[in-house]
Amino acid sequence: MDVNPHTDSQDYQLDEPLAPKRTRFEEFWRLFKQNRLAIAGLVFFILFFVVAIIGLSLTSGNDPVLDPAMVRLQEKLRPPLTKPNFERLQPDEVPTLGVYVFGTDDLGRDVFARMLQGSWVSLTVGFVAVGIAIIIGIFLGGIAGYYGQRHIRINQLIAGGFLTAGAVLLITDLIWAGAVFLLCGLACILLSYLTKKSARSRTKPAWTRLWYFNTISIDTLVMRFVDIMLCFPSFFLILTVVALLPASIYNIMIIIGLTSWMGTTRFVRAEFLSLREQDFVAAARALGLNDFRIIFRHMMPNAVAPVLVSATIGIATAILTEAGLSFLGFGVPPPHATWGNILSDGKRFIFDAPWLTFVPGIAILLVVLSFNLFGEGLRDVMNPKLRERQ
Amino acid sequence: MNEINSRNSTILQVEDLKKYFPIRRGFFQRVTSWVRAVEKVSFIIKGGKTLGLVGESGCGKTTVARLILKLLEADGGKIIFAGQDITDLSEAEMKPLRKEIQIIFQDPYGSLNPRMTIGQAIAEGLKAAGIDNRSETQQRLEKLLKMVGMSPAGIDRFPHEFSGGQRQRIGIARALSVEPSLIICDEPVSALDVSIQAQIINLLKDLQEQLNLSYLFISHDLNVVGYLCDRVAVMYKGHIMEYSPADELFDNPVHPYTHLLLSAIPDSERSDISDMNTLGDEPANTLNPPAGCSFQDRCPISEDRCAQSEINFEKVGEDHLVRCWKTAKHGSYQFFS
Numbered sequence: 001m002d003v004n005p006h007t008d009s010q011d012y013q014l015d016e017p018l019a020p021k022r023t024r025f026e027e028f029w030r031l032f033k034q035n036r037l038a039i040a041g042l043v044f045f046i047l048f049f050v051v052a053i054i055g056l057s058l059t060s061g062n063d064p065v066l067d068p069a070m071v072r073l074q075e076k077l078r079p080p081l082t083k084p085n086f087e088r089l090q091p092d093e094v095p096t097l098g099v100y101v102f103g104t105d106d107l108g109r110d111v112f113a114r115m116l117q118g119s120w121v122s123l124t125v126g127f128v129a130v131g132i133a134i135i136i137g138i139f140l141g142g143i144a145g146y147y148g149q150r151h152i153r154i155n156q157l158i159a160g161g162f163l164t165a166g167a168v169l170l171i172t173d174l175i176w177a178g179a180v181f182l183l184c185g186l187a188c189i190l191l192s193y194l195t196k197k198s199a200r201s202r203t204k205p206a207w208t209r210l211w212y213f214n215t216i217s218i219d220t221l222v223m224r225f226v227d228i229m230l231c232f233p234s235f236f237l238i239l240t241v242v243a244l245l246p247a248s249i250y251n252i253m254i255i256i257g258l259t260s261w262m263g264t265t266r267f268v269r270a271e272f273l274s275l276r277e278q279d280f281v282a283a284a285r286a287l288g289l290n291d292f293r294i295i296f297r298h299m300m301p302n303a304v305a306p307v308l309v310s311a312t313i314g315i316a317t318a319i320l321t322e323a324g325l326s327f328l329g330f331g332v333p334p335p336h337a338t339w340g341n342i343l344s345d346g347k348r349f350i351f352d353a354p355w356l357t358f359v360p361g362i363a364i365l366l367v368v369l370s371f372n373l374f375g376e377g378l379r380d381v382m383n384p385k386l387r388e389r390q
Numbered sequence: 391m392n393e394i395n396s397r398n399s400t401i402l403q404v405e406d407l408k409k410y411f412p413i414r415r416g417f418f419q420r421v422t423s424w425v426r427a428v429e430k431v432s433f434i435i436k437g438g439k440t441l442g443l444v445g446e447s448g449c450g451k452t453t454v455a456r457l458i459l460k461l462l463e464a465d466g467g468k469i470i471f472a473g474q475d476i477t478d479l480s481e482a483e484m485k486p487l488r489k490e491i492q493i494i495f496q497d498p499y500g501s502l503n504p505r506m507t508i509g510q511a512i513a514e515g516l517k518a519a520g521i522d523n524r525s526e527t528q529q530r531l532e533k534l535l536k537m538v539g540m541s542p543a544g545i546d547r548f549p550h551e552f553s554g555g556q557r558q559r560i561g562i563a564r565a566l567s568v569e570p571s572l573i574i575c576d577e578p579v580s581a582l583d584v585s586i587q588a589q590i591i592n593l594l595k596d597l598q599e600q601l602n603l604s605y606l607f608i609s610h611d612l613n614v615v616g617y618l619c620d621r622v623a624v625m626y627k628g629h630i631m632e633y634s635p636a637d638e639l640f641d642n643p644v645h646p647y648t649h650l651l652l653s654a655i656p657d658s659e660r661s662d663i664s665d666m667n668t669l670g671d672e673p674a675n676t677l678n679p680p681a682g683c684s685f686q687d688r689c690p691i692s693e694d695r696c697a698q699s700e701i702n703f704e705k706v707g708e709d710h711l712v713r714c715w716k717t718a719k720h721g722s723y724q725f726f727s
Contacts, residue, residue, distance in 0.1 A: 279501035280511075283561070286459050287518045287568060288488030297514075301505040 031381045038377020044370035052123040055116030065096050068117040068337050072108030077353045079103045080111075103355045105345060111359060114337035118360070121338045122367065125253050125322040126315035132257025134311055137264025138300070140222050144265070145272025146295055148219030153212050159188035223269070226262045234259045235321065242330045249332045252325060256318050263310050271303035305382040312375030316368040323364050339364050401472055401572055401604045402435040402458065402491075408466030409453050427453040429628040429684075430467070433621075435572065440598065440605040442619030442636065444612060444651065450628040451608045455574045458606070459493055460484055472571070489519055489568035496577035498557035502549035508535075508560045509545035515567030534563040537600075539593060555586035562593065566601070574606045579614060591618055612655055616640055621709075624648050627684040633703075634710035644712045646689050683714070691716060 032038060058065045074088045080103040084094055095110050102111035166181030195208055238255050245251045275281060276299070284294050325331035326340025334341065339360040346356025409428040412421040428450045435441045443451050456462045458469055460476065469477045476487060495501035502511055509531055516527050532542040538559040549557055558578060565573055575594065579587040591614060597603060609615050615622055615636065622639045624632040624647060632645040643649055682697040683689070689696065693716065703711040704718030712718050 279495040279497060280503040282456075282459075282461055283493065283495065283501060283564065284503075284514065285461060286488065286491070286493050287515050287564075288485050289514060289518055293514075298503055298506075302503070 028381050032377055035377040035380060037373045038380075041370040041373030041375075041377060044366060045374050048119065048367050048370070049123065051116070052119040056120040059113055059117040059120075064113075066110065066113035066116060068109065068113040069335055070109060070113075072104070075100075075104055075108040076106050077104060077349060078108075079353070080355050080359075102359045103353065105342070105353070105356055106349060111342065111356065114342055115339070115359060115363060117337045118339040118342060119363070121249060121332060121336070122319045122322065122364075125249070125256065126319045126371075128253040129256035129260065129318040129322075130311050130314045132254060133261040133314060134264050134307060136258070136261040138268050138307065140226075140261070141265040141268025142272060142295060142300075144219045144222035145269040146276060146291070146299070148217060148222070148269070148273070151214030151217050152221065153214055155188060155192045155211050157215060159185050159192065161185075162188060219269075222265070226265050229259070230262050232259075235324065238321065238325065239328070239330060242325060247330065247333045249336070252322060252331060256321050260314060260318065263314070264307055267306045267310055268303055271306060272299060275299045275302055306379075309375050309379040309382065312371055312378060316371035316375070319371075320364065320368055323360075399437045400434050400470075401437045402606070403470040404434075404454075404458070404467070405432050405470070406467035407431040407454065407457060407464055407469065409450075409457055409462060410465050426628050428457065431623075431625070431628070431630055432467075433623050433630065433633060435604050435606060436620075437571075437604055438598070438602045439620045440607050440618055442615035442622040443606060443608045443625060444610060444615055444622060445625035446610060446651075449625045451625055452576055454625075455493060455576045455606065455608055458574060459491055489515075490570050491572045491574065492565035492568060492570040493574045493576060494558070494561050494565050494578045496580050498554045498561060498581060499549075501561045502557055502564075504549055507546050507548055508552070508563075511549075511560065512564045512567050515564050519568045530567070534567055535560075537566065537597070538563045539589075553586075554582050555589060558582060558586075558590055559593065562590075562597070566597070569601075570603070572604045572606065574608070576608045577610070578607075580609065580611065587614070594618065612640075612651055624651065629684050629713060631685065631714070632710075632712045634707070634712075638707060638710050642707070642710075644706050644710070644717045645685075645714050646691060646717065647685050650688075685714075 032042075059068050070093060072084075072089060072093050075084060078084075078100050080101060082100055082103065083098070084100065086094065095113075097112070100110055100112065102115060105111055105114070162181050162185030166178045166183075166185055169178030169181055171178075192211075195211070237259050241255050241259075242252065245255070281294060281298060284298050289298075322331060322338065323340035323343065326338045327344040329341075329344065331340055332338045343357055343360040343364075346353065346360070350357050407428055408430060410424040410426055413423045413425060414420065415422045431450075431454055433441060433443075443454065445451050453462065457464050460469075460479070464477055467477070468475055471487065471491065474487070476484065479487070502508070506514075512531055512534055513527050516530055521527055521530060531545060535542045535545065540556065540559050540563070544552070544556075549560070552560065562578075578594070579590050582590060594605065594607075595618060598605065605618075607615065607619055619636045622632075622634060622636050623630045624639070624645065626647050632639065632643070632648045639648065640652070643652055682695075682699060683692070683701045686692040686696040695715070701713050701715055703713050704715060706712050706718050
């Protein structure tokens with residue numbers, strides 16, 4: 001290669017980018033459209049969303065348009081699409097649509113109204129549980145991925161131990177002992193702060209070497225905790241916790257969220273480990289940006305793709321878990337309808353009134369399937385290696 | 391551009407820099423051996439000048455760059471920037487100095503964040519330099535892009551819409567955004583094709599003149615180094631083998647390894663030492679190096695003495711140091727063949 005020394009700055013072309021401007025989203029959408037099943041999943045996903053929101057507005061309040069709790073004992077176990085017997089019903093007992101779209105159950109309640117009410121439960125359980133799981137997952141995965149190679153030192157262990165012991169003693173009303181332990185913890189922190197400088201210099205005294213001795217790495221700590229959590233079969237873990245806590249829809253959401261963050265943590269950690277070594281992160285560090293900015297502005301946007309995919313599939317799993325819990329009677333308490341407890345109530349009449357099991361069953365199947373198909377379509381689009389094949 | 395970089399004052403001095411990477415094995419991750427990536431590297435960069443750091447892949451060039459940027463902690467030695475020892479500075483103490491030393495990377499694809507428009511990417515640097523005002527940011531962005539020969543029209547585009555050469559220019563603009571006095575160019579043209587290489591090199595040269603920048607130019611291409619650099623340090627397995635002004639190195643190379651590198655230039659007339667190319671052509675192994683000279687197993691003129699004691703720098707001319715006792719004593723390697 002021979003460099004031409006006569007080129008001067010005037011010769012630099014002010015080049016225009018030639019490719020038409022296309023945002024990332026447009027690119028994704030173009031590829032996503034090619035996947036018919038994923039499109040079907042997306043359409044059903046939106047439909048489910050709309051139905052759940054409409055369902056919530058129609059079935060809630062003091063005088064709902066469609067009352068899921070209206071008991072009509074004279075109209076029990078009516079098959080779908082039958083007209084109500086107007087002579088035997090009070091005017092306000094007549095269903096608003098004038099027909100039992102999905103029939104009635106053993107108490108004469110309108111299954112259509114109950115399904116609508118249940119769809120909102122499924123939707124919120126899915127999104128809130130996965131939301132909790134993702135927040136925990138991103139937080140722990142980010143720590144393990146970005147700070148993972150740092151070690152927890154002896155002084156931190158000692159200070160942490162003192163502070164925890166102090167707090168526990170304070171809670172158990174041993175004020176004096178607690179205060180002493182807390183002070184010891186604070187003294188440790190102060191000592192570490194004061195000796196920070198000497199610990200970094202090359203000629204450190206022997207005692208600082210012990211004081212700053214590395215124990216386990218943060219990565220090991222977080223990831224082994226993930227492994228421990230994964231050891232429990234999650235459904236039985238949830239069952240145990242649900243048995244101890246009062247049954248409520250919020251408890252269910254939180255518990256499902258707290259037991260399903262492990263996958264996200266692993267994804268985020270893996271992404272962070274590879275991103276941390278990228279040149280653009282090194283450049284950001286060289287510019288002197290702080291860790292917070294590097295993590296959230298430079299690394300996180302590049303790490304969310306697999307998280308998004310696992311979240312979509314996670315929603316399906318959460319809906320299924322909630323339905324399973326309700327079916328077993330551990331879920332949302334009775335007057336409130338969910339797809340799981342409609343299914344569970346209906347199983348006694350499976351031969352007399354099969355619609356009571358089939359309607360919620362098929363609804364769960366369709367929603368879970370659509371989320372899975374959508375999630376897999378999303379994964380294919382966001383994975384550059386798979387994209388090249390198309 | 392700034393007072394640190396006044397001509398002929400030392401801007402960066404590196405003394406006996408050392409970096410060993412541990413190799414961990416087994417269940418308890420015990421350290422079984424060390425990779426001696428950088429061993430006793432010393433050099434000086436004067437204000438407004440360019441030092442070339444040359445060597446084959448894996449010889450520790452990039453590690454030196456990362457050590458100077460404090461992306462890695464040095465295991466020994468000193469890094470003195472503008473009179474201040476920065477070797478043991480903490481992240482917080484380093485912060486005001488961060489913007490003085492910037493880096494340009496080899497891979498134009500990995501060096502830009504794929505999720506940020508180039509405007510955003512460069513604005514990160516402006517923000518770090520304390521420019522928060524929106525209109526001023528915009529103004530500076532356009533100025534920077536023009537400075538590196540890009541049209542400001544591309545400001546809202548993403549890196550994947552640009553070619554390799556354009557991305558390299560964007561990377562340079564990002565480095566310039568904080569008005570540094572020293573730029574470490576880590577093989578900035580190795581991933582580009584030849585015609586683009588010339589453009590980028592001329593751009594770097596022009597910028598040096600305009601802004602009075604100092605460069606640490608890392609490369610394995612001696613042609614580029616000869617064109618751009620004032621001084622050259624030849625590196626092999628973590629050691630600097632020869633350190634001299636650029637002209638002197640090309641006219642009067644002393645160390646056998648320098649000869650090997652010069653003979654590797656495709657259209658080189660130095661075919662006189664072509665036999666070296668076939669000698670011990672294994673990749674540099676920095677794990678458990680033998681005692682003495684690190685080049686001994688590939689060197690055609692090595693003797694027993696090369697393996698016995700540590701080889702120190704010998705002075706062979708004005709400002710010309712070489713880590714080879716034999717060629718220093720008897721003159722250039724050429725006399726042996």
